[in-house]
Amino acid sequence: MSDDRLSAFLDGELDDAEQRALEARLSHDGALAAELEAVRHSRQLVRGLGPVEPPADFVFAPSGGATDGLAEVVPLDRHRRRRGLLAVAAVTIFFLVLGFASGTRVADVVPPVDDLVDQHAAAAEAMPDAVVDGSFELMPEVEDIDDMGPAMPEMPMVAVYQADGIIQFLYDTDHGPVSVFRQEGTLDAGSLPSTEPMPTEAGMARYLVDAEREIIIIERDGVVFTVVGDLTNHDMVMTAADAVPATDRSVIEQIRRWFGQLT
């Protein structure tokens, strides 16, 4: 049965008691979680629609009114790039390096979302085996690559990259690539751009979307995963988000040794 609290939940229109009650129910009601997912997806699609341009010869004037003195209409800004995240990325990577170098766990992590989205796009373009830019490096080819990241039978892993404490697992799917980025630390959700709660099999995640891609951020046992995939490949992005906690720490240690940077 449909529950209109779900839309109110996504829109931040529930009071605290309603929200807690709904979250508790979502944690064990798969059908309700699926409905939340459906509503969230619709909501994001509509919100992602861009402005509509009028025909060049259309004049903004009242019906039958005069048009004297009309100034040129100021175009809408279609680019809502979160440039502030670049600075966050730099700070995050700095502290990650510092943390690994000193052998201590980094306390708080803010995934550099814009950089990760860019890296995902570049890796997807270069797939399967190219070094895509100067910041991420490709892991040497090994036979058992499928055992390294979250196991998803319908999504073969095609490459692993690393940059300063962030490991990227790149998967291929019929509808486009999906990346799972992994970094250690606890999620500083308050420093993220605007996100929405989203249930996954691993627990409540954070969700955001840009014009073309979905981003799902999950913290599990001191590890932060950022899943990036095309908006048109939603099912596979969700599959990856559900699977990320399966990553084994020993595998990560193995990857680090392969990269030869952290041991």
Added chain:
Amino acid sequence: MTSPTSSEPPVGSVPTWEQVARDHGRFLYTVAYRLTGNHDDTQDLVQEVLLRVQRGLVTYRPGNLSGWLSRITTNVFLDQVRATKRRPTEALPDDADRVIEGGLAADEALAAARLPEHLQQALLALPVDYRAVVVLSDVVGLSYAEIGEALGVPVGTVRSRLHRGRLQLRTALGDDR
């Protein structure tokens, strides 16, 4: 979501309709297009809204100008739909007879390329009351209370219409995701 790029008028000031047209014209156009789904009806709607803005500015109390404009747009749209007893989704398709200016076809194509046409069609397939709430919430960004005030319905009605509208959108979009 769509919003005007120009800043709202200073608190306490009332803009002229020319300022509204210049600074909020494209915002109005986008909201109107999401409601009507075609450029001809959109242009008629925008011009009618600007007429009401011109007349209504004398009673406008400075505040959320975007919300005020989107409220007028939605109510004019709903009035027109109810008056003509037809659904805008049944408007004539864009064809050669309607493309009377050289630039329009290109603009149509550009608009279609910018947004998934199937999503706009799914919006148009919604009952108009649901569509109005979805547009005010997810295109304009109004709160439930603001939407309720704009449409003259309780917040609970806003909530249920919005949820049903989103679910219907999901159903209409089917596997295309």
